[in-house]
Amino acid sequence: MLTVSSIVGGFWLQQRFGSPPNPYAQLGGDFTLMSASGPVSLSDYRGKVVMLFFGFTSCPDVCPTDLSRMSAVFNALNPGEVEKVAGLFVSVDPERDTPIQVSEYAAFFDKRITGVTGSPDEVAAVARQFYVLYNKVDQPNSAIGYTIDHSASTYLIDTKGEVIQLIKHDESVQTMVQAVRDVLAR
Amino acid sequence: MNRVTLFVALITCLSGFPALASTLEVHAPVVRMVPPGQMVSAAFLNLHNSGPRPRSLIAAHSDVADAVELHNHIMEEGMMKMRRVDAIPVPSYGEVALKPSGFHIMLIGLTRNLKPGDQVTIELEFADSERLPVIAVVKMVGSEKDHSDHSE
Numbered sequence: 001m002l003t004v005s006s007i008v009g010g011f012w013l014q015q016r017f018g019s020p021p022n023p024y025a026q027l028g029g030d031f032t033l034m035s036a037s038g039p040v041s042l043s044d045y046r047g048k049v050v051m052l053f054f055g056f057t058s059c060p061d062v063c064p065t066d067l068s069r070m071s072a073v074f075n076a077l078n079p080g081e082v083e084k085v086a087g088l089f090v091s092v093d094p095e096r097d098t099p100i101q102v103s104e105y106a107a108f109f110d111k112r113i114t115g116v117t118g119s120p121d122e123v124a125a126v127a128r129q130f131y132v133l134y135n136k137v138d139q140p141n142s143a144i145g146y147t148i149d150h151s152a153s154t155y156l157i158d159t160k161g162e163v164i165q166l167i168k169h170d171e172s173v174q175t176m177v178q179a180v181r182d183v184l185a186r
Numbered sequence: 187m188n189r190v191t192l193f194v195a196l197i198t199c200l201s202g203f204p205a206l207a208s209t210l211e212v213h214a215p216v217v218r219m220v221p222p223g224q225m226v227s228a229a230f231l232n233l234h235n236s237g238p239r240p241r242s243l244i245a246a247h248s249d250v251a252d253a254v255e256l257h258n259h260i261m262e263e264g265m266m267k268m269r270r271v272d273a274i275p276v277p278s279y280g281e282v283a284l285k286p287s288g289f290h291i292m293l294i295g296l297t298r299n300l301k302p303g304d305q306v307t308i309e310l311e312f313a314d315s316e317r318l319p320v321i322a323v324v325k326m327v328g329s330e331k332d333h334s335d336h337s338e
């Protein structure tokens with residue numbers, strides 16, 4: 001039960017800089033996790049821009065909001081752009097979420113979003129790579145039992161697998177569409 | 187029964203219908219559509235208070251879930267944190283929005299699968315013991331700034 005209970009990662013980056021050097025150069029890197037239809041690596045998406053989000057399926061509000069936004073971004077892009085964009089949802093709740101559940105959950109919001117997870121150690125390693133924070137918190141005064149506080153930014157990863165930008169949870173669909181286009185145009 | 191008694195009876199009867207007596211109005215009540223099998227969802231709405239007294243929403247009730255709670259989200263230490271709250275204040279001559287990533291009515295342990303268009307009855311309870319019934323429609327709820335998702 002302790003596996004997801006500790007804060008992973010040390011600090012949080014959300015500033016944006018328009019010019020090089022890439023402030024997110026230290027973030028990210030390849031990883032492999034499991035979807036309903038087998039292993040998925042970030043490097044499978046070379047040549048595409050990836051929208052990457054971390055959450056969990058019993059997340060009542062934040063994750064649906066971000067996955068709906070991801071879907072809205074897909075819908076706003078033209079077909080040529082959509083071909084070069086992928087959506088990835090990583091569950092940081094491997095105690096409850098199986099790969100099948102995560103994949104089905106992501107597909108419910110948009111078939112173009114792939115849901116993956118792994119063992120608690122694998123998930124923790126990926127979270128560390130991306131400085132994603134998550135923390136399982138008991139809620140003794142609520143029927144929900146426990147919730148997982150977590151980072152709520154979407155990572156934009158370019159065609160070479162590098163993190164280029166973090167889109168904050170409260171940014172609009174329009175802002176995110178523009179950001180995806182900017183990364184596509186790099 | 188004389189005329190005065192009848193009048194009193196009538197007033198008593200009317201005040202039993204909060205919708206008629208209330209200075210509170212509910213706009214755009216929705217319940218978030220969630221995948222089948224999902225056990226939690228949330229209800230969102232705007233609460234408008236046209237009266238001079240600040241009001242306080244202290245509970246919500248519905249048979250759509252085993253537990254119905256008032257919650258809020260706070261962004262803290264780089265993480266989105268959802269927490270139960272005791273009350274949601276509704277300012278005088280003002281309104282409060284229950285919306286994604288903010289205040290919401292949390293539905294925990296859904297008693298049935300939700301389908302888009304389903305109607306869910308929720309009763310709002312205020313500190314002054316007024317109760318306000320609301321019928322919320324189940325729909326996909328996008329991010330708050332995605333106005334294309336709002337049908338009004």
Ligand SMILES: [Cu+2]
Nearest residue numbers: 060257268292
């Ligand atoms: Cu909640």
